[in-house]
Amino acid sequence: MKLVFALALALPVLAGQNDSFLIRNATVHPVSGPKLDNASVLVIDGKIAEVGAKIATKAKVRAIDGKGLHIFPGLIDSGSPIGLVEIASVRESSDTGEIGEFNPQIRALIAVNPESDHIPVTRANGITSVMVVPGSTGGRGGGSGSIISGQASLIHLNGWTWEQMEIRRGGALQMTWPAISSGGGRFGGGGDPDSMPAAMAARRTPFSEAKRNQEAQVRKIQELFESARRYQQAKTASEPGFKPDLKLEAMIPVLEGKLPIMVFAAREREIREAVQWAEKEKVKIVLAGVRRPGKMTEELAKKNIPVILSSPFTPPLEEDDPYDEPYSLPGALHKAGVKFAFASFGTQFARNLPYEASQGVPFGLPYDAALRALTLSAAEIWGIADQYGSIQPGKTADLIVTDGDPLEIQTQVKMMFIKGEAVDLETKHTGLYKKYLARP
Amino acid sequence: MRVLTLLLISGALLSAQNVTVIQNGIIHTVTKGTFQGSVVIRDGKITDVGEKVMTPPGAKIVDATGKHVMPGIIDAHTHIALDSINEMSLSVTSMVDMEDVVAPEQPSIYRALAGGVTTANTMHGSANSIGGQNVVFKMRWGQNADGLIFKQAPPSLKMALGENVKRSGNPSGFQMPGVGQQNLRYPGTRMGVEDVIREAYTRARAYQQEWKDYEARKARGETALPPRRDLQIEPLVEVLEGKRRVHAHCYRADEILMLMRVFDDFGIKNVTWQHVLEGYKVAKEMAARGDGASTFSDWWAYKVEAGAAIPYKAAIMQAKGVNVSINSDDAGGAELMRRLNTEAAKIMKYGGVSEDQALAMITINPARQLGIDKFVGSIEAGKDADIVIYDKNPLSIYSKVEKVFIDGKPYFDRDNDMTERPKKEAQKKGLLDKEKDSEKRNAPQMRRPS
Numbered sequence: 086m087k088l089v090f091a092l093a094l095a096l097p098v099l100a101g102q103n104d105s106f107l108i109r110n111a112t113v114h115p116v117s118g119p120k121l122d123n124a125s126v127l128v129i130d131g132k133i134a135e136v137g138a139k140i141a142t143k144a145k146v147r148a149i150d151g152k153g154l155h156i157f158p159g160l161i162d163s164g165s166p167i168g169l170v171e172i173a174s175v176r177e178s179s180d181t182g183e184i185g186e187f188n189p190q191i192r193a194l195i196a197v198n199p200e201s202d203h204i205p206v207t208r209a210n211g212i213t214s215v216m217v218v219p220g221s222t223g224g225r226g227g228g229s230g231s232i233i234s235g236q237a238s239l240i241h242l243n244g245w246t247w248e249q250m251e252i253r254r255g256g257a258l259q260m261t262w263p264a265i266s267s268g269g270g271r272f273g274g275g276g277d278p279d280s281m282p283a284a285m286a287a288r289r290t291p292f293s294e295a296k297r298n299q300e301a302q303v304r305k306i307q308e309l310f311e312s313a314r315r316y317q318q319a320k321t322a323s324e325p326g327f328k329p330d331l332k333l334e335a336m337i338p339v340l341e342g343k344l345p346i347m348v349f350a351a352r353e354r355e356i357r358e359a360v361q362w363a364e365k366e367k368v369k370i371v372l373a374g375v376r377r378p379g380k381m382t383e384e385l386a387k388k389n390i391p392v393i394l395s396s397p398f399t400p401p402l403e404e405d406d407p408y409d410e411p412y413s414l415p416g417a418l419h420k421a422g423v424k425f426a427f428a429s430f431g432t433q434f435a436r437n438l439p440y441e442a443s444q445g446v447p448f449g450l451p452y453d454a455a456l457r458a459l460t461l462s463a464a465e466i467w468g469i470a471d472q473y474g475s476i477q478p479g480k481t482a483d484l485i486v487t488d489g490d491p492l493e494i495q496t497q498v499k500m501m502f503i504k505g506e507a508v509d510l511e512t513k514h515t516g517l518y519k520k521y522l523a524r525p
Numbered sequence: 526m527r528v529l530t531l532l533l534i535s536g537a538l539l540s541a542q543n544v545t546v547i548q549n550g551i552i553h554t555v556t557k558g559t560f561q562g563s564v565v566i567r568d569g570k571i572t573d574v575g576e577k578v579m580t581p582p583g584a585k586i587v588d589a590t591g592k593h594v595m596p597g598i599i600d601a602h603t604h605i606a607l608d609s610i611n612e613m614s615l616s617v618t619s620m621v622d623m624e625d626v627v628a629p630e631q632p633s634i635y636r637a638l639a640g641g642v643t644t645a646n647t648m649h650g651s652a653n654s655i656g657g658q659n660v661v662f663k664m665r666w667g668q669n670a671d672g673l674i675f676k677q678a679p680p681s682l683k684m685a686l687g688e689n690v691k692r693s694g695n696p697s698g699f700q701m702p703g704v705g706q707q708n709l710r711y712p713g714t715r716m717g718v719e720d721v722i723r724e725a726y727t728r729a730r731a732y733q734q735e736w737k738d739y740e741a742r743k744a745r746g747e748t749a750l751p752p753r754r755d756l757q758i759e760p761l762v763e764v765l766e767g768k769r770r771v772h773a774h775c776y777r778a779d780e781i782l783m784l785m786r787v788f789d790d791f792g793i794k795n796v797t798w799q800h801v802l803e804g805y806k807v808a809k810e811m812a813a814r815g816d817g818a819s820t821f822s823d824w825w826a827y828k829v830e831a832g833a834a835i836p837y838k839a840a841i842m843q844a845k846g847v848n849v850s851i852n853s854d855d856a857g858g859a860e861l862m863r864r865l866n867t868e869a870a871k872i873m874k875y876g877g878v879s880e881d882q883a884l885a886m887i888t889i890n891p892a893r894q895l896g897i898d899k900f901v902g903s904i905e906a907g908k909d910a911d912i913v914i915y916d917k918n919p920l921s922i923y924s925k926v927e928k929v930f931i932d933g934k935p936y937f938d939r940d941n942d943m944t945e946r947p948k949k950e951a952q953k954k955g956l957l958d959k960e961k962d963s964e965k966r967n968a969p970q971m972r973r974p975s
Contacts, residue, residue, distance in 0.1 A: 174828040203826065400858030404632050405953060407946060408639040408863070433827050440867070440922055447916070447925040494870040494922050514825075518837035518876070521805050522844065 102147070104131040104505030107140065108486065111151025116158055116461045117475035126156055128482040131505030136476055149486075154499060157456075157491055158475050159213025159483035161463035162438050163393045164237070164347070164373060164428030166222050167207060167215050168197030168247075173433065182221030186302075187233045187309055190335040193219040194238035194254045197247040203432045205512040208242045210436040211491045211498045213483040213508075214252060215240055216467065218347075220259045222430045232306060234259040236335070237347060239467060241483070243503040256467060257347040257371060258339055262359040263302035264352070267295040303358070310366055313340055345369040345468075347393065351402075353379035360390060371466055373428065376402050376414070386422035391466040393428045394418075394458075397444050398437070409448050415458070416449025426463035443492035455492060481505075543568050545933060546580050547912065550589025553919070555596055555881060555888050556903040564594060566910040569932035574904050587928070593918055595884060596904050597643025597911030597931065598865050601819040601891035602772070602799050602852035604648060605633040605859050606673075611650035612657060613693065616710060617725050619682060619760040621657035623649055627670040633859035634673075638664040638937045640863020641919070641926045643911040644675060646895050648799075649683040651774040654690050654712065654721040656683030658760055659772060661895055663911070663931050679896040682760055685774035686784060688830050690718050719783050726791045729761035736762075764793055770896060772819075774799045776830035778806035785810055797894040800854070801842075802834035808845035817848040817894040822871040839886065840876020850891035866919040873920065883920055 106128050113124040113136060127135040129144055171178035180196045197217055207215075220234030237257045244250035267290045290298070313336035319327050320337075338344035346363070348370050350356045356378055363370040373393040378385060385392065394415060401410040418425050427442050429435040442455040464474025472481045485491060486500035501508040545566040552562045554574060565573035565580070573579065580586070604610045608626040612618040627647070637645065643664055649657030661678035694713025712718045735752040742749040763769035771788075775781045775798055785807075788796060797817040798804055802825070804811060804818045811818060820842070825834035843849045851868050853861035861868065869883040878886075892902025900909050910933035917924035929937035 172826050172829055172832060398860060398864070400636070400860045405949075408632075408636045408942070433825060434823070436823070443922045444864075447923050492922065494867055495873050495920070497874065513833075514835040514837060514875075517805075517833060517835050518841065521808075522837075522841050524806075524809065 103507075104482070104502075105129045105144065106147045106149055106502075106505070108149045108151040108154075108156060109140075111486070112155045113476060114155060114157045114456070115476040116457055117477050125151075126476060126482075126484065128484075128502070128505045131482055133476060133478055133480050133482050133484075135478055149500075151486065153488070155487050155489060155491075156476065157211070157485050157487065158460045158473070159485055159501070159503065160211045160439060160459045160491065161426065161467075161474065162207070162212050162215040162429050162435060163426040163463050163466065164218050164395075164430050165207075165215050165432065165435050166193075166218055166430075167203050167242070167432055167435055168199070168201050168217060168240070169193060169219070170222075170432050171198070171201060171203070173431070181219060181234075182231060183219065183235060186231060186305065187332065188219075188231070188235045189233050189258055189339070190331045191219055191235035192238060192254060193217040193235060194240065194247055194251060197238075197240060197250060199244055199246060199250060201432075202513045203435060204242050205509065206514060207432075207435040207438075208501060208508060209498060209510050209512050209515075210439060211485040211487065211501070212435070212438055213242055213485070213501065213503050214473065215242060215435075216256050216347075216428070218259050218430070220261070232261055232263065232302060233309070234261070236344070239469065241503050243506070243508050252469065252473075253467075255338060255344050257345050260306075260346050260348050262348050262350040262355045263299045263306075264350075264355050265292070265295045265299045266290070267292050303362075306362070309336070310340075310368075313337070339368055342367070342369050345371050347371050347373050349374040351376040353377055353381050356381045356385075360384065360388065363390075374430070375418075376411075378418075378423075382418065382421045382423060385418075389424070391462075392418060392423055392425040393466070394425055394441070395428055395430050396434065396437075396441050398434070398441070412444055412448040415442070415445035415455070419450055419454045424462055424466065426458050426466050439492045440494060446492075452492075459492075543933075544581050544584035545587060545910075545930075546578065546584045547587045547589050547594055547914065548580070550592045550594040550914065551918075552904060553593060553595040553881075553884055554904040555884050556905060559881070563589075564904055564910075564912065566912075566930070566933040569910055569934070571904060571906055571908050571910050571912075573906055587914070589914055592927065593915040593924070594904070595641075595913050595915070595919055596888045596902055596908075597913055597929065598641045598887045599850075599891040599895070599897075599902060600637070600642050600645040600853050600855075600862055600865060600887075601797065601850045601894050602648060602854050603637075603645045603859075603862060604650065604854070604856040605637065605645060605862065606631040606662075607647060607856075610856065611652040613652050616653045616690065616693070616712060616721050617655040617757065618649070618653050618657050619655050619725075620757040621649065622660070623647055623657055624660040624670075624674065627660060627662065627673060629668060629670045629673055631857065633855070633857055633862075634664050635666050635937075636859040637855075637862045638666055638929050639926060639939075639942070640859075641866060641913040641915070641929060642862055643913070643929065643931050643936075644892075644895075644897070644901055645862070646681070646772070646891075648772060651683070651685035651689040652693060653683075653685060654718050655725055655761070656685060658769075659683055661897065664929075664936065665931055666936055675897060675900075677897060677900055679770060680760075680763065680768070681770040681772055681895075682764055683772055683774065684722070684784075686718055686780040687715065687774075687776045688828055689774070691715065715780055715783070718780070719787065722784070722787055725758075725761055726765065726787070726793075729758050729765055730791070732758045733762045733765060765791060767794065771796045772799050773797070775804075776800060776802045776834075778803040781807050782810060785814060785816075788814070799852070802831055802838065804847070805835065805838040805841040806833075808842045808847055811842070812846035817850065817890070818842050819850040819852045819891065819894060821854070822851055822868040823875070836871060836875035839872045840878050843872075843878060843882065843886075844876075848890050848893055849886055850894055851886045852891070866915075866924065867922050870920040870922070880920060 109125040113121040125140045166181045169180040218237045238254045239252035239256040240250040316333035348359045350359045374395045375392045397411040461474035464470040482505035484502045489496040547564040553559045562576040563578045608628045612621045648659040659681045661675040662673040693710040801818045823836040839849045855862040865887045869887045889902035892898035912930045914928040915924045
C-alpha cells in the first residue's frame, strides 16, 4: 500500500504519464500462451513492456492493484459499420451502401463519427478495435446491389478524430460474391411461393434467368480486374497518354496482394466460386458471412483461407435445418482447422460480440478457440498480429481488465486501455441509468 | 383394513405409470428458492418438489444429477406460428383474433422449445392503435392449432403507440407494396393516436350503456329491441369490464404517460406495457397503477423512438416496483426466443438483479402478466409440469437445454434430436429425389416432327 502511494506521488514526474502503468496481482490471459496467476503487466508509453510474475522495473509508473481482476487483450470486431450508422432505420443517419456496383476507391475511415453513441456503448463490453465496413449491413443502409462496396478500415474505438482512431485505413476491400438469387423458394431461405402475396411471387425470377444474371455479375468482376491490371501495367510503364483513374488506382494494392478482399459468400457454391476466382486472380481473400461451407470447409483449411463469421444470433438458414445450425458452425470450422474471427456486422448489437463467440462453446467450440477468435486470430487475419491480439512485450497496450471471463454475459469490464491510455467506460446508457434510478 | 391397504398399494402402482421423477438436480423453483432436489410429476402436474421426495415404485426416473432444472420459459410477446400478423386496413381492429391464424406446423415452435420456452403470448402486430385479440399457447409441437392453445389463459387485446402506428399516416413513411399515398390512414401523429384510442373507448362506453339500458328495460318487462351487436366494440367493452387484459406496445415515456392517463379515465387496469423502452423514465407512475412491463434486454437505436433505450431499464423498473418480464418479439425465426435465459442474464449484468429475479423475468413475472401464474411460471406442487433441464446454470452463456417437458410430457430431448438428424437428412434426400424423378417424368415430351 505504501509503495502504491509512493508511486502515485511520483506520477507527475513521469514521461509518458498517461500511457504508462503497472497492473499487479492480476490473472493475465495473454492468449498467445497459458494464463498467468498473480502476474503483472507493465506498460510504458502505450506499449506492453513486460509481462510476468515478477517485474523488475526501474520505471516509476502508476501502479494499479489488479487483485481479483483479469487482464485480457482488447477484443476485435472484424466487421461493423460503427461510426457510419447511428439509427439503422433512418437513412440520413446512415453512411453505408454507396450507390453503384463497384466503389473500391471509397474509404470507410473518413466517415467515422468519433462522437457516435455506439462507440462508448460497444467499448463498454471490452471491444477496443473494429474493422469498419462501408457496405450495407441492413436497415436503411442502401447499396443492396453493390459488389465492391469500398475499403474497410481498422480503427481503435477511441480518439478525438478519425485520424487518431486509425489503425490501418486500407484494412480490406469489401466485396459481395454474387449469388444466384431467384427471390426465395421453399428451400431457398425465402418464403413459400404459394403463400407469398401475388405481387411478390410475380417478381420471382426463374432459376435459369437468375443464373444468367449471376454469371453476368461475375463477368463484371473479371472485367474490373482486367482493367485494373491493364491500368497497373500502363502506370508502371508510364505509357504515353496515361490518365489517372481513382477506381482503378484503388485496385492496385489489391493486385499487389497488400490489401485483402473481404468476400461475403454464405453458401458452398459462392464460396467455391470465390475461392477459385481468387486463385486465378492471385489475390488474397478473407471470406465473410460464411454459413454453409459444406465440402469447401476442408479446402478452406488446406488453402489457409480465413473466415469472418457473422452473428450466430440468427435463425437456422433453412427451415428444416437443425435448430442449432448457427451455433454449431464455429465448432465445425475449428475442428476442420479453418482460421476464423467474429464480426457483429451491425451497430445495435455490436456490444454482444463477445457472446457471439461464446455461444458456440456449448455446441462444440473449445473456449480457448472462442477467445482467440476475438483477439489473436482476428489480428492475424487482418495482418496486425505484430501489434495486436495478445499480451506480449512489444505489442500495443490494448487491454481490458475484467472481474471474470469477458465472454460470459454477467462479467463486467472494469477498466480499458487503448494504446495504454485509460478509456472512459461510461456511456449514454450508464448516464441515463444513474439519472433515472435516482429520480425521486 | 387389509383390503384397503391393498387397494391403496395397487392404486399407487397403477398411477405410478403416469409418474415421472426428475431426480437429484439443482432445482430453480424461482418462487421457493434453489436447492439440490427432485420434482415429482403425476398426470401432467407437479405433485411434489423438495430436497427429499417420495418416489413411487414404477415411476419413470429422469436423472438430473449435476443438471439445472427450471420452470418452462414464458415469452409474453411473440408473433410466432401465425399465418398473418397485422390487419393493416384500419387503426382499430379489435374484431380480429390471432387464434384464427395459428399455424401449428411452423418450425419456430420447435426452435422455441429447444430454447426452453414452453408458453408464449402470440400477438397481433403493432400497426394499429388498437390491434387484434391475442392468443396464448404452449409449445406442444406436433399438435394441431387447437391443441396448442392455453385454454385457461384470460383473453387479451393488443394496442400500440408511436412510430409503427403513425407510419401509415405519414406520407413519407413506410408503405406496404401497392399502397399509395391515397391510402394514408389517420392517425399520423402521437396526438392523433390518443384521439383514436379515446374515440374507441368512448364508443365502447356508449355501447355498454346501450346494452345496460336494454337489459334494464327487459328486466322491467318492457318490450325492447336489443342493440345491434358490434364485434369491433365488444372486445373493448370486455376491456372496460376488466374481462380482457391489454398489452400496449409503446416506446417513449410521453406516450406511455398519455395512455396511462387515458386508462385512468376509463378505469382500465392490469395493463402490460410492451417493449416500453423508456418505461424506466415513468416507472413510478407505472408502479402506482400496478401495471406490468415486458421489455427487451438490450435492443436500442434501431429506430428514433429506441434512441434512449437502455439495457438497465428492466432493473430500474423492477427496483421501482414494476413486475417486469423479458420478451423476444420474435416472429417466424424464433431466434431470440430460444435464448431468453441469457437475455435474463443481461439484466444481472446491466443493473445487478439477483439470479432469482432474473429467472423470474422469464417465468413467473410473464405468467402474472398473462394471468396464468396459477398454472405455470414456477416449480410448485399443483402447477403444470412445464419444466426445462439445462446442462449448466441457465443464466450462463455456456449452458444449453437438454430436455423440455410440457404437461409432464417430453417435447424436446437434445440427444434424440441429435440421433434423429441422419434419419431426417435421409428422408429429405428421398423426398427431393422423388421430386426430381417426378419432374423428369412429367416434363413435356419432345414431339417428333410429323
